[in-house]
Amino acid sequence: MLTGKQKRFLRSKAHHLNPIFQVGKGGVNENMVKQVSDALEARELIKISVLQNCExxxxxxxxxxxxxxxxxxxxxxxxxxxxYKESKDHKEIVLP
Structure with missing residues (x-):
């Protein structure tokens, strides 16, 4: 569980990121969850965009x-x- 200070720190880090996933009409499925998990392992912090046509x-x-x-x-x-998810192999973000 993240504290308020940690969330504030992560929000400042995420401000400059671009969304790397888009959730559209199909919604969330197993494949998307797997890809998000893999991306979190590689990057630790990601943005996901929810499109207008998402159900x-x-x-x-x-x-x-x-x-x-x-x-x-x-x-x-x-x-x-x-x-945010802490990476097991290559941890880059150090939380306050």
């Missing part, structure tokens, strides 16, 4: 991705979700 709301999408990839939800702002 699920952004809170549901965030919950499914967070639960499926065992990540921490940092922020939902607009239609963008920010996720």
């Amino acid at each position: 699920d709301d952004k809170d549901t999408v965030a919950a499914e991705l967070t639960e499926g990839s065992q990540a921490e939800l940092v922020q939902i702002i607009g239609n963008t979700i920010v996720l």
Whole structure:
């Protein structure tokens, strides 16, 4: 579980990132969860964009991705979700 200070730190890091995944009409499926997990292992901090034509709301999408990839939800702002998961192999981000 992230503290408020850690979330604030991660939000500042994520500000400059571009979304690397888009959730559209198909919603969240197993393949997407696997790809998000792999991306989190490589990058630790990612942004995901929820498109207008997505059938699920952004809170549901965030919950499914967070639960499926065992990540921490940092922020939902607009239609963008920010996720964090500490990497096992190459840890780059040091939390305060």
